[in-house]
Amino acid sequence: MTTWTSNLDQFLRDQDEAERMGVIAAAYILVNSVKRALKGGYTSGAFVTGHVINSVTRSAPFREGMGWSIKVGTNLDYALFWEIGHHNVFTRKYERVEKWRPAFMDSRPEMVAAYARTWERAMAKWRAN
Amino acid sequence: MATTSTTSLQDQLRTRLLTFNTNALDAIVTDLWIDYPPDTAAFPYGVMRIVDNTQDTDYDANRFTVQLEVMIYGNKRSQMQAVENAADACDKAMIDYVDSTSGITWARGRTRATAPATNDPAFRESATVRLVYELVVYPLYLNQE
Numbered sequence: 001m002t003t004w005t006s007n008l009d010q011f012l013r014d015q016d017e018a019e020r021m022g023v024i025a026a027a028y029i030l031v032n033s034v035k036r037a038l039k040g041g042y043t044s045g046a047f048v049t050g051h052v053i054n055s056v057t058r059s060a061p062f063r064e065g066m067g068w069s070i071k072v073g074t075n076l077d078y079a080l081f082w083e084i085g086h087h088n089v090f091t092r093k094y095e096r097v098e099k100w101r102p103a104f105m106d107s108r109p110e111m112v113a114a115y116a117r118t119w120e121r122a123m124a125k126w127r128a129n
Numbered sequence: 130m131a132t133t134s135t136t137s138l139q140d141q142l143r144t145r146l147l148t149f150n151t152n153a154l155d156a157i158v159t160d161l162w163i164d165y166p167p168d169t170a171a172f173p174y175g176v177m178r179i180v181d182n183t184q185d186t187d188y189d190a191n192r193f194t195v196q197l198e199v200m201i202y203g204n205k206r207s208q209m210q211a212v213e214n215a216a217d218a219c220d221k222a223m224i225d226y227v228d229s230t231s232g233i234t235w236a237r238g239r240t241r242a243t244a245p246a247t248n249d250p251a252f253r254e255s256a257t258v259r260l261v262y263e264l265v266v267y268p269l270y271l272n273q274e
Contacts, residue, residue, distance in 0.1 A: 078250055084259055085176065085200055086251035093168050094202075095250075105181060 018122035020061045023070040025118040026111035027058040030072045033107040042097040132232035132268035149222035157215040172204040191271040195264050203256035216258040223262045238263035
């Protein structure tokens with residue numbers, strides 16, 4: 001006589017971990033995409049140094065209503081001012097050069113693919129043979 | 130009112146933002162520029178853009194979603210109240226916005242954020258609020274009939 005045992009709890013735990021790893025993989029795509037965009041500088045290159053490029057980072061994954069989330073950002077205020085526009089102290093003009101939003105839009109398909117790839121790899125053991 | 134082109138859609142939204150309600154935006158800001166203000170623009174002013182135009186694949190090609198971004202800028206902290214009031218006027222105009230006089234356009238989402246106190250390379254004491262409205266559009270210019 002055999003005893004039936006449910007693996008559902010383990011499956012849910014593995015799926016949760018797979019989702020967590022998936023958002024990390026997606027975040028790295030965006031981190032790299034933003035760093036690539038920042039390499040050219042804002043207007044002349046004079047306003048961007050390795051400082052801002054090296055500050056692009058990701059948060060730890062955190063839970064929200066829909067599941068795991070993650071943030072990509074920087075702790076440097078001036079990156080924000082360039083992104084949203086500002087009256088520039090040096091050029092004395094309105095300046096705005098977006099880097100983050102276009103990088104996000106451009107890398108969306110790649111982020112989705114990275115998430116899917118990571119999730120699939122993490123859940124491979126559950127695949128029916 | 131027209132959705133016969135992207136620029137006419139911009140004009141439609143600009144008119145709505147500037148003139149809706151008694152606390153209209155045009156009484157608070159000096160102007161609402163499209164895409165980029167001139168160097169001579171007087172504060173406080175607004176800048177609006179349509180960004181991230183994405184096609185809703187579930188609805189064939191004639192419906193799309195856009196983000197309408199409205200930035201309100203002041204050049205000193207004493208203008209912060211005016212900047213926030215201008216943002217309120219934008220919210221009044223765009224939340225629950227529906228227009229079916231030319232194609233169909235409606236708003237279904239909004240985010241609002243006040244920028245932190247500024248420092249280099251921005252002038253100190255700048256006051257900035259960013260608003261983003263998500264709009265769904267069935268524009269006339271994609272109607273092939």
